[in-house]
Amino acid sequence: MSDFTLHIDHNKYLPVDGTEVHAILTVAATGSGPARQAKPAEAAEIIIIDTSGSMSGSKIRDAREAARTAIESIRDGVHFGVMSGDNSARLIYPRGRQLVKATPATRAEAVSAVRGLSANGGTSIGEWLRAAANLMDAHPNAIKHAILMTDGQNNEGDAAFAAALRRCEGLFVCDSLGIGNDWVPGELRKVAEALLGTFAFVRNQGELKDFFRDLTQQAMGKTVAELALRVWVPQNATLKYVKQVSPTLLDLTGKGTAVNPLTGDYPTGSWGTEEREYHLCVEVPPGAMRAEIRAAWVKLVLPDTGEVFASGNVLASWTDDLAQSTRINRKVAHYTGQAELHELIQEGLSARAAGDVGTATARLGRARQLAEDSGRTDTARLLDKVVEIDPGTGTARLRRNVDKADEIELDTGSVRTSQMRRNPEES
Template sequence: MGDQPTFTLNIDQNKYLSTDAREVHAVLTVASSGGGFAQAAPTEAAEVIIVDTSGSMSGGKIREARQAAAAAVHALRDGVYFAVIAGTEKAKVVYPGGNANLVRSTPATRAEAERAISRLLAHGGTAIGEWLKLAGHLLSAYPNAIRHALLMTDGQNNERPEVFGAVLQGWSGKFVCDSLGVGDDWVPAELRKVAEAMLGSFEFVRNQSDLAEFFRRVTQTSMSKTVADLSLRVWVPQTAKLKFVKQVSPTLLDLTGKRTDVNPLTGDYPTGSWGQDQREYHLCVEVPPGQIGQEIRAGWVKLVRPDTQDVVASGNVLAQWTDDLAQSTQINRKVAHYTGQAELHELIQDGLSARAAGDVEAATARLAKARELAAESGREDTARLLEKVVEVDPATGTARLRRNVDKADEIELDTGSVRTSRLRKDEG
């Protein structure tokens, strides 16, 4: 298995509170390096590749999907357990046949899988929950492996929301799933739910011809993971309340509802599998009022391996009350940066929802504000996409929604809003 990676945990915050302040904010930067990452085949891994083969995938789409799935198989390293699922209103294992267990990746089994993939045809409906359920059953036979699924769809889920929701809830935390949406007929909100439940990413593949490269990249990233799971264990004092725990980089992911109680004051928050990574988390603790000069530990954060309960890094979130306004009003740059990124995401989501509901006034206000915020925070990519949806008259400053917006531009704006930019060194 090789040496284990080294984890570091750094905490950025302004600990000083005015006497009437209640909230302590901190950004935790977690990084992993060295150790197992240098090994050629470090960890047992299990991979399920899920391809949408519903009727809407006919023609060029199914051809590109076959190439993409073959590229993913090709990227599997020797010894990894794997299977390929074709998804319609049902889920079917197309390799290895007969809904068997996963098989080990070898040059021979990869070639067999690629042959099976080359025979995929498009027909039927779309039931993403069924696909995930089958992937979950296959992966659960490998409890010690890093378990990952890669899902691609071009359509809208035909399942009832409560059925889909129950599958996501049932399998949440059992494996990581990264999703890709193709074309302009899928619903970002559905893959966002998959990403949130399965601690994965979801991306928009705008050009069908780029699909194979996306599949290859996601599979290679999955192959580089060496730690199956890591929990953020957060303790807060009896008189305090942990308001939220959110991943804020590289993407926004709210972990607050995923808490597992360790004891009344401590909870574990899953972070998924790790390779050579850097991620950042925003923590907010509500504390009772304190006396001037008093300092408390508002939170104690540990990085814990759930399988062994080993603590691999830890740090403190502090609070100290002061009557010095210069101290208490200073906002930590990193906290401010990620608060702004979260606000930008929310404005875009609210604006697009209002636009879809026909509320032009609310949509215009939110998207114009988002455009302003994107420009201020150096998110040129997001600002450019917002300009395709909302225009601002430079003379009057009046914003209005553009009429004929390309559906792909809207989807790109929607999916891209969960990705954040890091605070540049020169800004910190």
């Protein structure tokens, strides 16, 4: 198992009557724990390929090649399966109702099976995920992961799709990929949010196999099935939110489960050698001048056993020294800006789709300025394809005839954040 560290960045000083404490939690897994020398962790992997009618031609050929690449990246001993998805879900390998252990022979059989994938029917993403959940149920102690690829819009109703996501939540992590211009980023965003995964746009269809390989190799590197941020706050305080802010934005607030009246567990999914950052906000009652309290006690734990891997305190102290109370921690400011950029892009694209030109122009214009100010040249480049800024007046104007692929790339890319190196002098 990996060794973990937890570092907390925040300005503990609040002004008189100040009540809101913000902190960035940096959690790092070094991969140097004792279990690295032990046998690999039990794992289960499912590859879900959209085989609806719109996947005909080059799409299904590239999907077969991507599935082959993923299969060959699965390590020996991992339980795995390959699923074909249209209006329903079919386990094309292995035949039956359970996953099979990866060996050179079973991988070869799976590669042979995916050669027969063909395109026909509709798209029912929730059905595919339900079928994956049924297979994962047989592996309660495994690190469970799925890759889902689609090129189309989900045909299910909102209620059915939401129910499917609830069925899968907490059971396995799912990373999703969209190809072509007909899929809906908001649908795969829901999968990512519910199942603590990522979603991405494969703009160049020929690179699909590279995405599959990378995601599978990352999954094979996981060593811990499930960890939670266990957050205690004092009486009369309120935990306003817990959000993952790096490497992608993910709101965990609604996923908390109560440990006791003052403590909740917030799931983080499976871990390998990696670093993630979280934004914690706690509202506390105003305190006496120069009083100091523990506004939150954060632990990284195995939820089932309560075993603690790292812990730290978020402090609050009241002062009338403006130099102290008005200093904004650089990391808090950085990720607050990243979250604002994401929200502006999402609001702007939604307004544009609804025909609200005024709101779309204002939001996307502001996003373009914020991207430039924060050094997000990648996002600024994508925004330039949707909104035009007059260099003389700074006035924004929506571009006409925007390439659908450019819009999808901006939408999906807005959840990714840029990381900021920690200043060792800050606390």
